[in-house]
Amino acid sequence: MSVHNEQKRVTVADLRRARREGRKIACLTAYDAAFARLVDEAGTDVILVGDSLGMVVQGHETTVSVTVDEMVYHTRLAAAGRRHALLMADMPFMSFTDPAMALRNAARLMQEGGAEMVKLEGGAGQMAVVEQLSVHGVPVCAHLGLRPQFVHKIGGYRVQGRDAASAQALCEDARALEAAGAEMLLLECVPVSLAAEITEAAGIPVIGIGAGAACDGQILVLHDVLGITPGKPPRFARNFMPGHERVGDALRAYVEAVRGGRFPAPEHGF
């Protein structure tokens, strides 16, 4: 490893260039320094401190109880282990209900946590929030499709955008959020063909999870990749541990499978 100040960090410009040049972007979650370091050393481009920590770290049934304080804490831990990857942090449930609140909480994730981008679950209804964050220098990833913070409103974790009307609404949300200044989109659990259409139409990088191979990049929850999620992991996930003795080797296998277009396979899509 080269000396610290010679280490080039991944930036939003690098992500845009990867999309333009057709190089796949590999992303993973991490919630502490030890795993952020392993994820980073595997060559991951973007580390997400996801509010999924409410489920995989804290053991709750949903992400709804996760607080800004908890997100700041875990982001700070991940920042301590990260070297090269861009660090993105989730805005938790109810932390961005108006632009002033969103600015305050995004500032904490960046200034106290060390994040370089925030992600928020939202559609066209979050345009004003995304616009204000963007205007004030906060890069935003807009998370569309299945939004786990809506679990109680949806009544479960289900594929989104299956019928023509909801597919149309998703396409419009993607366009609106990009126009509002989003730097990146994340599509969760949407049909493969719809994700391909949105990725094609977008002018910014699109990361998928359960959204097929046409997206510009992929993300999975760390615990699913390592096969340590209690209970049944989502169908779109793949355990990369079999065949590897070390955690780092499994993480590298994931990164290489994404880069090589071997993950996701058709059976991981809807």
Ligand SMILES: Nc1nc(=O)c2c([nH]1)NC[C@@H]1CN(c3ccc(C(=O)N[C@@H](CCC(=O)O)C(=O)O)cc3)CN21
């Ligand atoms: N371990 C873990 N992995 C994740 O990907 C993840 C979390 N936790 N926690 C936060 C959210 C919640 N997510 C989830 C959770 C469950 C499904 C799920 O069970 N999906 C069904 C699809 C059902 C359908 O066909 O409509 C599946 O079988 O995969 C999907 C996303 C994604 N995120």
Ligand SMILES: CC(C)C(=O)C(=O)O
């Ligand atoms: C599943 C990913 C995209 C996420 O939002 C999280 O880990 O919280």
Ligand SMILES: [Mg+2]
């Ligand atoms: Mg999340």
